[in-house]
Amino acid sequence: CQRIPKPLTSKLNHPNQDPRRSLVNPLGVYDSSTALWLQGKGQQDQQKEGAHTVEGTALLGGRTEEFNRRLREQPADTQLWIEFIRYQQEKSPSIPQKHRKSSYRAVLEKKLSIADRAVATNPLCIALQLERLRICQELWEPPALAKEWKKLVFLHPNSTPLWREYLLFTQSYFSNFTVSKVNSAYSKCLSTLSAVRDGSMVSHPALPGTEEDMLDIFTQQCHFLRQCGHSEKAIALFQAMIDFTFFKPDSVRELSTKQQVEFFEPFWDSGEARVGELGARGWKAWMLQQERGGWLQPTPEEEEEEEEDEEEVKDKTQPRGTIWLDVESSREATHWLPWRPDKAKSQSEEDCEDPDRQVLFDDIGPSMICLSSPELQLRLFLRFLSFLGLPVDSVLSASPCQPGLLLENLSLLTQGNDPHHPLTSYDLPDAGVNSIGHMTTLQGTRKWVGLGKQGEKFLTNVFSMLQPVLPRHHRAFQSLSWIRYEKLKVLRCLRSGNKKRLRSQGKSSKRVTKQLLKEPDNRSSLVLWREYAHLEWLLGNLDEARKVFSTAMAMAGTKGLSSFALCDLCLMWSQLEVEDVEKGRQGQPIDVTASPAVCVLTQLAEGTSSFSSSSPSPVSILKARKSYEQALAISLSALDQNSKGLGLVGCYALFQYLTVSIQAANAVYALVREKMEEVHRTLTEADSNGPCVSRLASECEVLAVQQAALLRYHNNVAVFPLVTLRQTLTSALPVCPTSTPLWSIYVQVENRYHSAGRARHFFHSVTRVYDRCNRIRGLFENAIATETGAHCPLLWRMYIHFLVSEGKVDKAKGIFYKALQNIPWAKGLYMDAVQLFPDHLQEFVDLMTEKELRVRLPLEELDILLED
DSSP: OOOOOHHHHHHHTOTTSOTTOOSSOTTSOSOHHHHHHHTTOHHHHHHHHHHHHHHHHHHHHHHHHHHHHHHHHOTTOHHHHHHHHHHHHHHGGGSOHHHHHHHHHHHHHHHHHHHHHHHHHOTTOHHHHHHHHHHHTTTSOHHHHHHHHHHHHHHOTTOHHHHHHHHHHHHHOGGGOOHHHHHHHHHHHHHHHHHHHHTOSTTSOOOTTHHHHHHHHHHHHHHHHHHTTOHHHHHHHHHHHHHHHHSOOGGGTTSOHHHHHHHHHHHHHTTOOOTTSTTOOOHHHHHHHHHTTOOOOOOOOOOOOOOOOOOSOSOTTSOHHHHHHHHHHHHHHHOOSOOOOOGGGTOOGGGOSOGGGOOOHHHHGGGOOOOOOHHHHHHHHHHHHHHTTOOOOHHHHTOOSOGGGTOOOTHHHHTTOOTTOTTTTTOSOOOSSOOTTOOOOTTOOOSSSSSHHHHHHHHHHHHHHHTTTSOHHHHHHHHHHHHHHHHHHHHHHHHHTOHHHHHHHHHHHHHHHHHHHTSTTTTTOHHHHHHHHHHHHHTTOHHHHHHHHHHHHHHTTTOGGGOHHHHHHHHHHHHHHHHHHHHHHTTSOOOGGGSHHHHHHHHHHHTOSSOOOSOOOHHHHHHHHHHHHHHHHHHHTTTTSSOOOHHHHHHHHHHHHHHTOHHHHHHHHHHHHHHHHHHHHHHHHHOTTSHHHHHHHHHHHHHHHHHHHHHHHHHHHSOOOHHHHHHHHHHHTTTSTTOHHHHHHHHHHHHHTTOHHHHHHHHHHHHOOOOOSSHHHHHHHHHHTSHHHHTOHHHHHHHHHHHHHTTOHHHHHHHHHHHHTTOTTOHHHHHHHHHHOGGGHHHHHHHHHHTTOOOSSOHHHHHHHHHO
16 A cells, blocks of 8 residues: 555644545444444454454353362362352452442352352362352352351361351341340350260261350350340359359369359359459359258458449430430449349349349350360459459450450550650550440440449459469469559540549559468469569659659569560560650750669669669779670560560660660661561471460560551650651551551651551551542441441441531441441440431431340330430
8 A cells, every 4th residue: 555645644634624534434323333344454453452352251161160170189278169159259340330230140150150060079168168158148048057057067067167156157147036046056066065075975086276255255155145234144154164163163174064054054144243343252162061961151241331322324414315325324334243132131133123133043044165174264263353344365365256246345445545645655555345334325425433332342252262262373463463553544634634633543443462472372462563563663652662662673583584574574664664764854955864764774784673763883884785685585575485585675775775876766767666576477487386386476565566656656755767667667557457556656746747548558558448539438448348347336336426526427327227237236336326316316226125235224214214
């Protein structure tokens, strides 16, 4: 063909001419496809398009053939079956958009067909059974699905993963949900697993870790009941389990769990005082006395007269929904303990005004389990304390496997945000659940600190009763939790700003702490002396706190850096001194090397038995640095053993910060964290469930928090590149993605420097969530679309509050009803709805009543109260 000259081309394509006209279409009468064909382009493009389609189809078909071939050769490869099932979803994007919706069900049915084949080939594989049921959840109606679940747990009664999934199903399917049905499912699960554990169910052997899994499920049942508002039943379960575990008569220990429960029933129904009640002696003592003819009835002890109840409705001019919320919350905070008839007042069961406050043996008997390991027995006790709102060791208590079901406490997202204590405010753990009796709305305020007068008596009785039966090395955990609880109450008073309450609480907490330190087992415990000194510091008694610290340091003698407990104590002391120097700085430059912290850290390295406040010499500092280097090397060589060197690392890093630079301190943390994470990866590959793995993971998080807090502190008091802090946080968070303190520091830092774009990009990289349009709403939607997020009460409640705050009330109502489909048991959700949508009070209370959630103030009674 002859090439067209440029002028002609320009003329033919003149802007004023019809764009449809061209050399091959001079009159503009051909359509675009014909014109392309005349240019010889249409056929090529169609060929290319066809080639791509054929190539894509061939590729998909090739992968399908490959899966089929491999499955014919390896039919027992269950993971390969699961990959093939999920691969069907990957093929769906190749379906045109207009047909995708109609083909979704076809894809599900195809997946179900493959799953049926997989299960038929591998009938004993639980993972394949669960994969099949996940598909069925989108295809079948709830009754059919429930029937299939029951059939499956009947066939595999010894599989705790299967039981967990079944319980989650029964708990979260709104149409079939009632509290009694789910509670019965928990009881059935635990009694079945007990029979498997005992060997009574000869058809199925007990699998490794069954006892530990049973304790997890028992704890989950207690939290389920509490979140439903049935705190009395939850407390009674723990009371019974503590008695059944720690006060078991020797004569029944060799019997099966079912037989032991039968012996326990007469004790529970006898009217004897239970764990936490005044005069409780325990099942063992009661049974021994029964053999001797029963108790001699003692003269009833006179108790303090209970204060008369205040008028429940204080302001009748308030809206009806507000009054209901106030009274309901007040009763819940007051009446969380099971009601027992008072023999001194000649009461009987008929005298109880609210029958739901009583707990019968049938409510708790089927859930009793046997824990043979002392470590699991300690874990049970610590979980009970955590349930009551006390801080406990997170590694020892080993939270249940489904934290999404428990997470509900807003303070979990705000803890550690204390500008006056930038280094020490992350020291106190938080359980992540509201204290028992405080199922309030997210915007509600608590009326008192702690468990109230009645609750404090209950707690004191629990401690007094358990202390003699706990092994000596376990009693320390009880005392530590108690002192930390007192410290937590003081912190809450400090944050509230109520000076009168702070003085009262301070006196009470100091009295309890001193009594504990007088116990023979506690007198030499540096861990408890550390907590007492910190308590005095929080109350503003700095001189007294320093005396306590120096006394404890003298008690340790010349152990120095070889004592990890002493290192922890000196780290707390030196951090508090650094914070105090910063507080007195008031914008003026100060020589931090003159801080008493340098004296503390130097004398710790020297192994000095008596503390001196004189400034250390340069030679002493050099010798101390050498001692720290040697001690750290020894500690790093024993990381895979049961050693705790966090205090040592923190002391060395802070010493380097005060005597050298922030870079030197950061280098210490970087070195240790790198080594710890390497050892953690090695241990995880060998045994992911080993005790050293969880301990190292926890210690990695603690060190990362220490490092980030120190870097953040330095950023606030000096000029320093922010990039170092950012790199620390962004490297630590993927390793510790559930660390609340780390996320808290990260968000506060980025918020302060208005780095929304950078923060958003990092969140996306960690969560792999890419939202569009309304970013916050998109993040909520993506979060609740996950399996964990869908069953997290706090997440739904925050989403609803966010929409209301944006003025989108109708959308918020829609999310509330969607939340009910996933977390129908969470009473806090209904309470929020009453607060946010008060016009629907009757509907929400009727719904709670229908689902058997605990309603302490029926609307009929509310009307009577308003009339009075």
